[in-house]
Amino acid sequence: MSYIQWYLDEIGNILHRLPRDQIAQVIRILERARAERKQIFLIGNGGSAATASHFANDLLKSTVAEGKPRMKVIALTDNVPVMLAYANDCGYETIFAEQLDALAAPGDVLIAFSGSGRSPNVIRALDLARQRGLTTVGFTGRDGGEMRKRCDVCLVAPCQPMEQIEDVHVVLTHLIYSAIRDEASL
Numbered sequence: 581m582s583y584i585q586w587y588l589d590e591i592g593n594i595l596h597r598l599p600r601d602q603i604a605q606v607i608r609i610l611e612r613a614r615a616e617r618k619q620i621f622l623i624g625n626g627g628s629a630a631t632a633s634h635f636a637n638d639l640l641k642s643t644v645a646e647g648k649p650r651m652k653v654i655a656l657t658d659n660v661p662v663m664l665a666y667a668n669d670c671g672y673e674t675i676f677a678e679q680l681d682a683l684a685a686p687g688d689v690l691i692a693f694s695g696s697g698r699s700p701n702v703i704r705a706l707d708l709a710r711q712r713g714l715t716t717v718g719f720t721g722r723d724g725g726e727m728r729k730r731c732d733v734c735l736v737a738p739c740q741p742m743e744q745i746e747d748v749h750v751v752l753t754h755l756i757y758s759a760i761r762d763e764a765s766l
Contacts, residue, residue: 591747594739603752604766605733606717607759610639613689613715614651614760621684621714622655623676623705624693627746629657631693631719631753638757645761656680656705676705686713694718695745697725697736706730719752721745 581589613620620639622632636655643651656679657663663675670678680690690709694702697720707730709716718724718731721739728734737748759766 628693635753673700697727
């Protein structure tokens, strides 16, 4: 078997093992946030930061529908000067929690991406979000790490390689926003 075939088969097998009920739950959380005009915040590091930004773009632009409120979405990964100021002055582990502290309100949603589920800045933000009454959604991999127990819903890519975890996260975000856009029955 070629490497190409192996890799594609691996991703397909991982995707087929994902919990459909939890995916549907995330869709419902985001639909409720839209209907209630709640803010949706996204965070992550490295490739997960790119996924957070990409998902924010998809939710903001691709879910616009006549007669429906627009989704209120911000990727906290995208304000680099603010992140660097907090990293420099308060420590890297504060870069998302400090932004949430200023912007979040009860009933808002925090979506966190972390391949390992162990990133200290993500964990700190999730803890603050729960204290503030936000709904928390996680996208992680491997065993779920610390994120698993800190999220109301945690989608775990059941694999080890980071590139495959990130592949699964991108597929999930596309599935989720397109289900919202298409008003798909779950």
